[in-house]
Amino acid sequence: MSTSSNVKRKLSVLLIAPALLLAFTACASSPGGSSPSAGGPSPRATSASDWRVAFAGCMRDQGIDIPDPGTGGNSGTSIDSSNQDALLAAAKKCQAQLGPMPALSQAEQDAQNAQLQKAMLAAAKCLRDNGVDVADPKPGETLKVPDTAPQDIRQKCGADGAQGATTSLGG
Structure with missing residues (x-):
């Protein structure tokens, strides 16, 4: 079903990518410690x-x-995380080159929260369409998937790790 695969892709990006990015920004070297590239140090981004x-x-x-x-909400592409060692090594190298991610502006936080809320609502609908009784999460709430929900339906709807996902990412 294309709708559930779209939901899964959106949740995978919204849940995996920010976690990956935050994991490496937390381990950042000193602000001036960029790695040299062909043309010298990488320029620092001024916004998230x-x-x-x-x-x-x-x-x-x-x-x-x-x-x-x-x-504009066009973030529904999945990241192939099948080789996590390569993914983490590349992320570590890129984080070292770019330095820590700047703090999210309020507008960026609001947009990120809105995207996550939309994806969580779609996952909740998919779960209900597949016989799992779940309520739509309100902004700032967790998508609460019952422990009794079959794993295949959780995966189909992109709600595998939904218990820890909230719609308030920015603070």
């Missing part, structure tokens, strides 16, 4: 949006097929 675009480009340079972050 610019940093994410630069990070995606760097990941592609490292052989990881990752899309540029979407605008």
Whole structure:
């Protein structure tokens, strides 16, 4: 079913990518410690949006097929996380080159929260369409999937790790 695969892709990007990015920004070296590239140190992004675009480009340079972050809600492309060692190594290298991600602006936080809310509502609908009784999460709430929900339906709807996902990412 294309609707559930779209939901799964959106949740995978919204749940995996920010976690990956935050994991490496937390381990950042000192602000001046960029790695040299062919033309000298990598320029520092001045916004979280610019940093994410630069990070995606760097990941592609490292052989990881990752899309540029979407605008206007166009972020429903999945990241192949089958080789997590390569994914993490590339992310670490790119984070070292780019430095820590700048803090999200309020507008970026609001847009990210709106995208996650939309994806969680779609996952809740998919779960209900497949016989799992779940309520729509309100903004700031967790998508609560019953422990009794079959794993195949959780996967189909992209709600595998939904218990820890909230619609308030920015603070």
